[in-house]
Amino acid sequence: MEINHDIIEGMALALKQARHITVFTGAGISEESGIPTYRGDDGLWSKYDPARYADIGHFLHDPTYYWNFFQEVRYPLLKNAKPNKAHLVLAELESKVNLKSVLTQNIDGLHQEAGSTKVIELHGTSRVIRCIECSKEYSIDDAFEKAQCNNPPLCTDCKGLLRPAVIFFGEALNPDILQHAFDEAATCDFLLAIGSSMIVYPAAQIPMIAKQNGATLAIINKDATPYDSRADYLFHEKAGTVLAQLTGTGIYMFTKL
Ligand code: APR
Numbered sequence: 022m023e024i025n026h027d028i029i030e031g032m033a034l035a036l037k038q039a040r041h042i043t044v045f046t047g048a049g050i051s052e053e054s055g056i057p058t059y060r061g062d063d064g065l066w067s068k069y070d071p072a073r074y075a076d077i078g079h080f081l082h083d084p085t086y087y088w089n090f091f092q093e094v095r096y097p098l099l100k101n102a103k104p105n106k107a108h109l110v111l112a113e114l115e116s117k118v119n120l121k122s123v124l125t126q127n128i129d130g131l132h133q134e135a136g137s138t139k140v141i142e143l144h145g146t147s148r149v150i151r152c153i154e155c156s157k158e159y160s161i162d163d164a165f166e167k168a169q170c171n172n173p174p175l176c177t178d179c180k181g182l183l184r185p186a187v188i189f190f191g192e193a194l195n196p197d198i199l200q201h202a203f204d205e206a207a208t209c210d211f212l213l214a215i216g217s218s219m220i221v222y223p224a225a226q227i228p229m230i231a232k233q234n235g236a237t238l239a240i241i242n243k244d245a246t247p248y249d250s251r252a253d254y255l256f257h258e259k260a261g262t263v264l265a266q267l268t269g270t271g272i273y274m275f276t277k278l
Pocket of ligand 1: 046047048049050052053058059060126127144215216217218219220221241242243244245258259260261
């Protein structure tokens with residue numbers, strides 16, 4: 022799908038001139054890596070009940086449900102997923118424009134694997150497994166092996182319950198991480214929002230904080246979002262398609278000033 026060249030060039034010029042770019046990403050940026058989004062027709066939630074899968078109360082009441090899902094879905098997805106074009110272009114942009122932070126809601130670690138160095142994980146990471154008693158950490162491979170023998174998997178040291186290092190529904194985000202993200206949103210002069218329905222708070226405040234502080238707002242999202250009317254650049258397209266076209270613009274002809 023060819024994107025309007027003038028709009029892409031205009032956004033590229035604005036990115037080039039920006040002194041502080043903050044990127045905000047959601048599950049949509051990982052969709053082209055084979056990781057299903059949460060909402061929408063074929064979203065994860067259409068197959069698994071978030072009230073059971075992603076809620077801290079239910080996890081503590083019946084952890085086997087999560088660990089079955091981990092073994093059947095989460096682990097294979099994490100093992101097979103690779104960064105896609107959108108992740109890779111974002112990582113490359115760090116040397117082309119003043120990209121200061123990637124605020125991600127995603128727990129898949131694909132931004133870091135693509136080479137992004139300024140990632141703030143708002144909802145934690147599913148690539149680290151932790152004992153809820155002694156906080157000992159395990160890899161997803163160790164956890165998978167343990168879960169195959171014993172569901173739920175327990176800590177080797179203290180026999181405590183193991184859990185993913187993500188923020189479950191019903192849990193608060195780390196206040197320091199959230200404040201850092203809000204500061205990035207308030208300081209930036211360009212907020213690039215990619216692949217998020219922007220309806221889950223408090224993360225969904227980020228585009229509005231940036232806009233209220235005078236930033237340029239660009240949204241790349243397959244479906245409509247609540248902030249579309251406030252966007253200076255709006256693409257209802259796949260993230261990989263739009264970001265791939267950035268590589269054909271002036272941004273890629275000069276190194277960062
Ligand atoms: N390119 C761009 N956008 C896409 C693509 C794509 N290839 N595929 C899907 N999208 C869009 C969808 O249109 C949708 O609006 O990505 C958005 C994903 O929205 P959600 O599934 O709601 O994911 P997200 O916004 O990250 O959810 C936020 O909710 O369930 C919690 O903690 C979970 O971090 C997650 C949070």
